[in-house]
Amino acid sequence: MNVSLWRNRDFMVLWSGRTLSEVGDAVSLLVIPLLAVTVLDASAVEVGVLSATRMVAYLFLSLPAGVWVDRMRKRRVMVVCHLARAGLVATVAVGAWTGWVTMIHLWIVALLSSVCTVLYETAHQSFLPAVVPGGQLLDANGKLATTYSVSRIAGYSAGGVVASALGVARTAGVDALAYLVNAVSLLFIRRSEQPPVGTRRPDFRRELAAGLSFVFRHPIMPRLVAASASLNLFSQMIFALAVLYLVRDLHLSEQTVGAVMALTTLGGITGGLLSARLARLVGTARIIWIAPLGLGWTVMLVPAAQPGWGPVAYTVGMAGMGALFAIYNAAAVSYRQGACPPELLGRMTASVRWVIFGVMPVGALAGGLLGSWLGVRPTLWIAAAGVWASGLWLYFSPLRWERDLPDGSPERDTPTPPAPEPARREQVPIDMAGKATGGGRRA
Template sequence: MSGSLWRHRDFMVLWSGRTLSEVGDAVSLLVIPLLAVTVLDASAVEVGILSATRMVAYVFLSLPAGVWVDRMRKRRVMVLCHLVRAGLVATVAVGAWAGWITMVQLWTVALLSSVCTVLYETAHQSFLPSIVRKDQLLDANGKLTTTYSVSQIAGYGVGGALVSVLGVARTAGVDALAYVLNAVSLLLIRGADEPPVVTRRRDFRRELGDGLSFVFRHPVMPRLVAASASFNLFSQMLFALAVLYLVRDLRLSESMVGVVMGLTTLGGIAGGLASTRLARLVGTARIIWVAPLGLGWTVLLVPAAEPGWGPAAYTVGMAGMGMLFAIYNAAVVSYRQRVCPPELLGRMTASVRFVIFGVMPVGALAGGLLGSWLGVRPTLWIAAAGVWASGLVLYFSPLRRWRDLPDEADAPAGGQPTTSFPAPHGRSPVDPAGKAIGGVRGG
């Protein structure tokens, strides 16, 4: 039986720092697009490019990031990334206050910030299993997912209020301080940041291939990667046009945009809080396709919204999507962390993110281009339908016949497969439960 994470000091420190950082990040995610739309009069294409550059590093950096992170101390990487992001966001605040802010500067800051985000997130997912036990990972990821949603509603709400009082220029500086404080909080974690495993000979290409091989020769992960990529592609089309849609189509003020965007995160809070219980009740495999198909249809309310009653429909639609993502992500991320050997966690995480996050700038850019060509509302209809249809990738797969994912089941009585798959170089073959066949379990 797992111990309570509420009494786990290191996790609570990690969780608290992450919460503060996410609040500041949400302020930035609100303020920078508002700055582009209201001050620089950005077009749909320019807003789409801004959203895409914020994620473009996932395309060219995800795979090498996994190798680099596995070679370094994870906490050190996370601290450095926070400090760099603090400096980047500070330049936006100074530029907006001085009056020389441009779209080129916003695109540049977004691009460099995306590099830090890739390195930080890869290190964070690899660092968490060294803080908590494997039987605590589902609970830990559920709490972190809830934190993201709570932080978003707090950040959007605070951001909207600060914009009304201070203006967008001064409000942009709040995010920089949050990053600095989170960097400091990471230094308070007592648990040892284990040094990387040193091999006799470094082979970048082989190390890179080990992560890809583990993911794509695994009997379950490729299905999850395909569905996650589809979710991210279409959801980013929605996110890229969100501020533009709320301001110009639904005719909301800057402060109301913050309120509405904050309320949409209530679904993520509910999903994060319920994710552990629902996964155990419905089944850790079954919940992965039940959540998208059961909640994904609510996203169709977003393009159906009209001025007047529209903000309520938009809020419900986006909240429904947030709930399904929270439930889905908690189950999928926990499964990946449990079955992957510790020395491959960085490369496994990077290999998955290369695909599922690599499509995000494509989705954001497609949203901007289609919004300019077809119009914002028709583009949102395409995106909303795509989010719901992504769940079909999971429904028409072996997951539909399972209650639980392989490492959670009592195979073969539970009807789970016992398929093994080739191991990375220098390791014993690994079964879906992460146990070495004919050897010892990776520590």
């Protein structure tokens, strides 16, 4: 019987450290765009480019990152990435304090930070199954999703208050300390991960192809990837224009912008707390397509917002999208982690993230360009409709006819003894997904 996650010391250390870094990250995500808009007078295109450079590494680094991470100790990768990000954010704080920060400086820091983010997130998702038993991955991912939202509330609220009191230039350095604390906390995890699988002659292309082959020959994952990519593409169009929209269209102050962005994360908290329970109630397969189609319509309130009552509509719409992402991601990520053999986790994660996160800088840049061409509000209407329609990828898929997804914990936690079947019966599984997962788990 699995011990409760609340009594899993290593998970609690991992969880608390990530919470601290997420708080600092939220401060940075608020303050740096505010710095660009209010101090450097950035245009919609410049803000879009800033948002895009923060994620552009997913396009060119995600795939090789999976191979590299599978060859290395995941915790070591995470520690190094946090230390590097702390140094990069510190340069923004120093530049803002001395008054020589520029948009080019912000773009460079965002680009280098995105490299660290890709490596860190790939390692983190691959490291979690070493700390949490397979049967508790859904619960663990739900708690991490809740942490993300709670951290956004704390970070946006603190960032807005401090920026209003001291100015955005003096607020930019909080993130660096949070990264340092998270890096140190990782060293207190006792559970040792499995050593990387060694090969006599590492073949980079073959290892890379193994991850891609697993994902795109799987009967469910291609549709799951398409839905996630659509959600990320259209949501990034909204996020890229969020601060610009709140300041220039809804005429909100810096402190109010921080408060509104903090309140929008309540949806993510609710979704994260309820994700495991809703999945059990509705079905772990059904919840993946019900979440975007059932909650995606609330995002339409964002472009409908007007000065005066607009902050309320914006908050409700973005909270709905936060709940959508928390519920959807907890189920989708848990399914991917459970369906994949441990030795392929890094490459599977990288292959999926190459697509679903690779579209994010495209969405951010598209939001900035369309915002300048069509206007911010029409662009937000297009993006909101796209968020809702993303669920159709899964509605019109084999997942629609399944209630629950298979639980991979038995195979992951304890090796299954060979069944006493004739040799010819071992030839029955014919799809690559079944073979890759040991022939026992099928999507």
